[in-house]
Amino acid sequence: MKIDGVPSRTVVSRPSEGCVEVIDQTVLPHELRWARVASVAEAAHAIRSMQVRGAPLIGATAAYGLAIGCGHDASDAALDRAVADLAATRPTAANLRWALRRMRDRLDPLPVPDRAAAAWAEAEAIAEDDVSANRAIGRYGLDLLQRLRPGDRPLEVMTHCNAGWLATVDRGTALSPVYAAWDEGLPVHVWVSETRPRNQGLLTAWELAHHGVPHTAVADSTAGVLIRQRRVDAVLVGADRIAANGDVANKVGTYLKALACFDNGVPFYVAAPLSTVDTGCPSGAEIPIEERDGEELRVVQGVDATGAPSSVRQLPQGEPVSNPAFDVTPSRLITAIITERGIWTPA
Amino acid sequence: MKIDGVPSRTVVSRPSEGCVEVIDQTVLPHELRWARVASVAEAAHAIRSMQVRGAPLIGATAAYGLAIGCGHDASDAALDRAVADLAATRPTAANLRWALRRMRDRLDPLPVPDRAAAAWAEAEAIAEDDVSANRAIGRYGLDLLQRLRPGDRPLEVMTHCNAGWLATVDRGTALSPVYAAWDEGLPVHVWVSETRPRNQGLLTAWELAHHGVPHTAVADSTAGVLIRQRRVDAVLVGADRIAANGDVANKVGTYLKALACFDNGVPFYVAAPLSTVDTGCPSGAEIPIEERDGEELRVVQGVDATGAPSSVRQLPQGEPVSNPAFDVTPSRLITAIITERGIWTPA
Numbered sequence: 001m002k003i004d005g006v007p008s009r010t011v012v013s014r015p016s017e018g019c020v021e022v023i024d025q026t027v028l029p030h031e032l033r034w035a036r037v038a039s040v041a042e043a044a045h046a047i048r049s050m051q052v053r054g055a056p057l058i059g060a061t062a063a064y065g066l067a068i069g070c071g072h073d074a075s076d077a078a079l080d081r082a083v084a085d086l087a088a089t090r091p092t093a094a095n096l097r098w099a100l101r102r103m104r105d106r107l108d109p110l111p112v113p114d115r116a117a118a119a120w121a122e123a124e125a126i127a128e129d130d131v132s133a134n135r136a137i138g139r140y141g142l143d144l145l146q147r148l149r150p151g152d153r154p155l156e157v158m159t160h161c162n163a164g165w166l167a168t169v170d171r172g173t174a175l176s177p178v179y180a181a182w183d184e185g186l187p188v189h190v191w192v193s194e195t196r197p198r199n200q201g202l203l204t205a206w207e208l209a210h211h212g213v214p215h216t217a218v219a220d221s222t223a224g225v226l227i228r229q230r231r232v233d234a235v236l237v238g239a240d241r242i243a244a245n246g247d248v249a250n251k252v253g254t255y256l257k258a259l260a261c262f263d264n265g266v267p268f269y270v271a272a273p274l275s276t277v278d279t280g281c282p283s284g285a286e287i288p289i290e291e292r293d294g295e296e297l298r299v300v301q302g303v304d305a306t307g308a309p310s311s312v313r314q315l316p317q318g319e320p321v322s323n324p325a326f327d328v329t330p331s332r333l334i335t336a337i338i339t340e341r342g343i344w345t346p347a
Numbered sequence: 348m349k350i351d352g353v354p355s356r357t358v359v360s361r362p363s364e365g366c367v368e369v370i371d372q373t374v375l376p377h378e379l380r381w382a383r384v385a386s387v388a389e390a391a392h393a394i395r396s397m398q399v400r401g402a403p404l405i406g407a408t409a410a411y412g413l414a415i416g417c418g419h420d421a422s423d424a425a426l427d428r429a430v431a432d433l434a435a436t437r438p439t440a441a442n443l444r445w446a447l448r449r450m451r452d453r454l455d456p457l458p459v460p461d462r463a464a465a466a467w468a469e470a471e472a473i474a475e476d477d478v479s480a481n482r483a484i485g486r487y488g489l490d491l492l493q494r495l496r497p498g499d500r501p502l503e504v505m506t507h508c509n510a511g512w513l514a515t516v517d518r519g520t521a522l523s524p525v526y527a528a529w530d531e532g533l534p535v536h537v538w539v540s541e542t543r544p545r546n547q548g549l550l551t552a553w554e555l556a557h558h559g560v561p562h563t564a565v566a567d568s569t570a571g572v573l574i575r576q577r578r579v580d581a582v583l584v585g586a587d588r589i590a591a592n593g594d595v596a597n598k599v600g601t602y603l604k605a606l607a608c609f610d611n612g613v614p615f616y617v618a619a620p621l622s623t624v625d626t627g628c629p630s631g632a633e634i635p636i637e638e639r640d641g642e643e644l645r646v647v648q649g650v651d652a653t654g655a656p657s658s659v660r661q662l663p664q665g666e667p668v669s670n671p672a673f674d675v676t677p678s679r680l681i682t683a684i685i686t687e688r689g690i691w692t693p694a
Contacts, residue, residue, distance in 0.1 A: 194543065195568070196543060196567065196568060215667065216667045216669050217644060217666055217668045217669075218644070218670070219543040219544045219599065219670070220566075220567050220600075221598075221603065224602035224603045224674050225602065225674035226669075228602065228674070251568075252568045252572055253566075253568025253571070255571035256568065259571070260602070297566055299649075300649060300659060301659065301661075302647060302659030303659060303660050310659050312648065312649030312658060313650050313651075313652075314541075314549060314647070314649045319552060319556075320563045321563060321564045321565070322564075323565070323569075324573075327568075327571050327572035328575070
């Protein structure tokens with residue numbers, strides 16, 4: 001997608017320098033800053049600290065991290081350590097483990113001296129495949145949106161968190177059909193949920209604004225009233241892990257939106273590449289839910305009156321807090337899952 | 348209830364000075380400040396700016412505001428103006444119009460010179476009745492909680508917004524049964540929803556902390572995962588207006604919690620005095636939903652590193668925002684409504 005008119009990806013490969021540069025999403029939308037990732041440890045830090053986030057982008061960054069590590073030491077022992085370090089960063093996203101497995105499958109049979117180049121090529125392929133998959137998701141999703149198209153007003157789509165191009169290498173998952181619709185001239189308006197406590201909705205608002213797509217920011221709790229008042233034609237979200245039975249783990253709050261859709265007969269779509277499907281996970285009950293630091297809820301990031309990055313404390317440090325980052329939406333509430341291979345209706 | 352060990356109400360009557368003092372809830376929990384209300388305009392400002400909030404407290408403050416006005420001018424014309432000004436402050440809370448009507452019913456038959464004293468007495472009676480009603484709600488609600496009592500661990504109650512003593516003259520609505528349980532030695536733990544965008548959950552955390560009741564603050568979006576994981580035995584909320592058919596308007600996000608309860612067989616209780624019931628309103632569809640200033644979402648209040656009140660901007664001033672303050676929960680999702688006259692099961 002474009003930043004200030006210039007095409008960009010969220011992760012820019014610098015093979016000659018043995019590093020990648022990533023957009024540091026911890027300071028967006030208040031500041032656009034790039035972070036250099038030049039070691040396995042830096043890749044693990046970028047994922048854990050959420051400089052990069054979104055299941056597909058986490059997968060691609062982990063792949064690049066492993067490739068960067070191979071440039072220093074491609075022995076079996078070093079690979080084992082790097083994979084373990086990267087896999088331990090976030091427990092829920094399936095794409096992380098999928099990308100690392102794909103890298104291992106490619107590298108393990110090779111002699112150690114051949115691994116560095118192969119690893120870089122495989123990481124590039126994972127990134128390219130992500131972009132292609134997301135474009136295909138956009139086309140399949142656009143078909144669904146076209147069918148919902150109201151005659152007399154823009155199509156009203158609600159999303160949650162950020163499943164736009166910032167959550168992927170490019171193009172996005174849930175927002176890919178929205179961008180496809182916008183590019184085809186289908187009038188669309190997006191309800192953007194703030195997505196407390198990390199406020200990834202602000203990333204969604206930022207990228208929609210950069211692309212010119214009309215949107216309105218709302219508190220997460222408004223999903224119910226907006227859906228009940230028929231101000232939403234479809235909810236479209238991404239996924240962090242999809243179980244074999246079609247249960248979907250995604251950013252906490254997704255399940256509530258699915259319930260509101262179900263209660264009001266509004267379609268609820270999940271958009272995700274097949275790399276998000278964990279066939280080894282029979283149902284949502286087996287998906288681990290990450291519990292994150294309570295300070296994310298206690299302290300809110302933003303800018304001060306001069307526009308400089310700033311924060312305020314809402315709750316004292318000792319205040320007891322629980323901060324589960326994901327929830328599971330049972331497949332019975334999901335109208336369809338949009339993948340790069342077509343539409344899956346598990347229910 | 349008590350502040351730092353000293354019993355207090357949210358509104359303290361000063362009849363000899365012709366004013367009341369109210370806790371200014373716009374700066375809580377970061378600062379405890381009292382605001383003096385000495386005119387109809389100041390009462391209207393206190394309600395509109397949410398220095399006082401919560402349907403029962405809004406009603407009592409409006410009654411005192413009218414009594415204060417009568418001390419200056421108790422003519423029919425002045426009463427008409429005062430009632431109109433006070434009624435226009437917030438559109439959703441039923442108790443506001445109920446309290447003003449009760450005041451008019453008492454004052455209209457009286458000669459003008461007798462009205463000032465009668466108005467003050469009636470406002471005091473409205474405040475006293477609120478405290479009595481909330482105590483009765485506590486007793487009826489405690490019966491329900493006793494039946495849910497697990498053998499081996501504290502009872503897990505989730506609430507939304509603030510329906511504690513800060514939302515009333517004293518004792519609270521949804522939290523009244525919780526305080527009754529705690530006072531009777533029934534172990535209880537409260538899940539406190541942040542309640543974006545005004546974060547009234549922080550008021551709930553503040554008053555529970557002052558009363559010693561164990562609690563945990565969570566983002567609003569976590570209601571689904573916590574209820575689905577059976578970490579909640581009951582959800583207990585207040586109400587801003589209850590339609591004749593039992594549909595309940597309450598702080599935005601309530602409907603989503605009710606859906607999550609219904610989907611998981613967890614009881615969902617509404618606690619409110621009968622003054623919240625609008626028998627003239629056949630169903631929730633007729634309840635007006637207040638749309639508030641988008642700056643509430645764009646700017647977050649808190650304290651800086653020194654503990655001084657501060658704020659950060661999350662979204663630029665021009666960023667499109669929608670900010671509906673309430674939603675409607677249909678009666679079919681409500682296990683019971685706890686009133687001062689007993690338990691009502693509209694469904």
